Amino acid sequence: MFFKRVRSEGLAHISYFLESEGQAAVIDPRRDVGEYLDLVRGREARIKLVLETHRNEDYVSGALELANATGAAIYHGEQLEFGYGNPLQDGQEFGLGELTVRAMHTPGHTYESHCFLVSDARGPFMLFSGDTLFSGDVGRTDLTGPDSLRDLSEKLYDSLHHRLVPLGQEVMVLPAHGAGSACGHAIGKREITTIGLEVRDNHALQLSRMDFIMSKMSEGMEKPPYFERMEALNLHGPIILGEIPRPAPLSPRQLKEAQEGGGLVLDVREPHSYVAAHIPRSQNVWLEGIPVFGGYLIPYGRPLVIMADRLEEVEVAVRYLIRLGYEDVIGYAKGGMGPWIMNGMPISTIPARTAQEVRSRQQAGDPLLLVDLRDRREMEEGVIPGSTFMHLGKLLERSSELPADQELVLFCGSGPRGGAAASLLRNSGIGNVSMMLGGFAAWKRGGLPVGPLKNG
């Protein structure tokens, strides 16, 4: 046998390629399926199975894409009416070379959630646990809405304790997410785990049934707005791309035309480059921020044009975007910002402030409001007294709460979210925004006053 973890950084998503005697399965494939196809070519294998642990919420599934390229059969839980693939029954078995893969219905994260237990001649040894059991945490139970929260929390407890734990301490567990995912708030940094390690170390497995259910019901995790679109795409099946879209290189004039025709310029450069000089009305999301914040900040339905420093960054951006269901990338700025500037095209800037500068202006009584974009856990490191807290994903809907007569100084842990947020607000008509370079890290290292996070 051969197995490989295929990671999608940012999403902290992990899919798996499993092969035995030339027969392969892919568990929870991502939409850019090139890496799986390279693996079958390199190993002279055939992908016969695509197994989905559940309808994914945080990325567009590559199941159809992979089935289209390879003829593989797709399976997913029968408890949800998918527009493609085949229904899975609890206990259903699949042969894969010398291995047997058994579907285990483990509702809880969602109703149709399944795990896949792999056995060889000596017995079961490896569990693909999807979003049911992570290293250090268990799946969230709130995605189907408040009405099913209790029911799913109860089901998750039972799936974990009556189906997974009895498999035995020795069984290896390969979950669909690692640390940093929006699908579990306490996923640990261990990269692979076992039933026994989770029984020993996972906080959620230490709780009584009632405490577990109460804890899941009060979890209160963010649900990124793009999850609904992902859920719909993964239920009905996304369009098949065939290959990664190749956007066209655009001259400044062509780029302007694309923008005038309704296109959005997505500027994936570092925020400090963006704020210094950018195309008016472009949206900044630094490259590695796309998987995490793209779904919050980039509207669906508008053609996109990428602004990047280098061509390779355009390619990475396109891969990140198609995973989130943005297929309509029509072009990229040929040569980056240089040609735009040299052609005398219009340019916007957003003030970038140092932490010291912000502090001095604060002390001088300048009317400015610091907007902290970090999440609760980051704030445990300390907060800047007098600042306002807003999650980057909630910024637009809460923008009416922001004062109109003050400069809004946006900052996060070290900078990038500040740039994206400033660009978002500016494009929504809130002109008096700036970003703080280096964010909270620069403030703290500068020895400026820091207070504790207050509850509530």
Place this chain on the structure above:
Amino acid sequence: MFFKRVRSEGLAHISYFLESEGQAAVIDPRRDVGEYLDLVRGREARIKLVLETHRNEDYVSGALELANATGAAIYHGEQLEFGYGNPLQDGQEFGLGELTVRAMHTPGHTYESHCFLVSDARGPFMLFSGDTLFSGDVGRTDLTGPDSLRDLSEKLYDSLHHRLVPLGQEVMVLPAHGAGSACGHAIGKREITTIGLEVRDNHALQLSRMDFIMSKMSEGMEKPPYFERMEALNLHGPIILGEIPRPAPLSPRQLKEAQEGGGLVLDVREPHSYVAAHIPRSQNVWLEGIPVFGGYLIPYGRPLVIMADRLEEVEVAVRYLIRLGYEDVIGYAKGGMGPWIMNGMPISTIPARTAQEVRSRQQAGDPLLLVDLRDRREMEEGVIPGSTFMHLGKLLERSSELPADQELVLFCGSGPRGGAAASLLRNSGIGNVSMMLGGFAAWKRGGLPVGPLKNG
């Protein structure tokens, strides 16, 4: 944390890259260290530790190479006097970002063998088990010679049962070899494992102490002849390459000069191409056969010239060769066999026979002897009546047992060892050799007579 298995196919060797918070360790590095260096660059990490589970026998260690490139500190068991690096003490701990790595002295495979147990804040979870514990098998105890066989077998039992098993069923085990290695005869196909899975499924862990010791003492595994050279190199430290050697492209005339100057032409093409037309006195070892059989068939101390169909194959061959301690690759045949042939240079051929042809000639009473190069386990599939069995690695030393008055038809499972063997015998002055195309597989699929393997 981040961890990656870096596999060396053929050797079935697995090294590991482990990183936490920018600090990395490499366990049992191979000599071509580019992949580890790519990993540190990609992750903006620093390799601070090179940990060797034992003095390796089957490949040249990359420890010095990696230390030279990164400044990492090398550690290996203090029970052997290494010419480089630092001695390890039982229980010694190393910090690696948020992880702690503890050395556990586990003699048995060799006296200085160590395992490395990785813990995070929640406790131990991952064991790098070297050649002490594999998936499905345990290390061999015969490499230090017959005098220490019993002592090491006893020590291995104690290391396994009193040191590793007590770690707990839930701990993941990451061994230094997978299936196909010369370092354990029953290594299973599972790619990673746990203490609990091995306690449940590993044949060697089911035995009483006495049965275990008896079983290890009667194992009778092949010790490839090149192991001794590897052991010496890894004790004293191999020369540092700095980078992968780049052999020069040679014209037919230059190639001939190199050969006349004592160079050996190593022909890494497929055997059916080799036997059809090759440079006289060249040695055939098909490319993927180098890691497994190179150490048997290629003499140390002679400069090597590679004959391959494509340049990429030359590069792969060089990587395989340096892992086995062959650094003196001086050139390769530019353009492959074509220029040699077109320049009217001398050419040798070896007859290639089909299975049907061999059978007809057998029936017609032609004097020929079938020499089966497969190993014992492969022969359980069946044997060709009247054939002689010889391991490819023993062929030369046993060649006097072969009859001088018959054609020797060399074959293996599907062909490649037959070509390498025919080339070896021919170059040793045994002229009347041929190979059987498709080996035993073609014989069997052709419906020709097959008998059972007899004991003894």
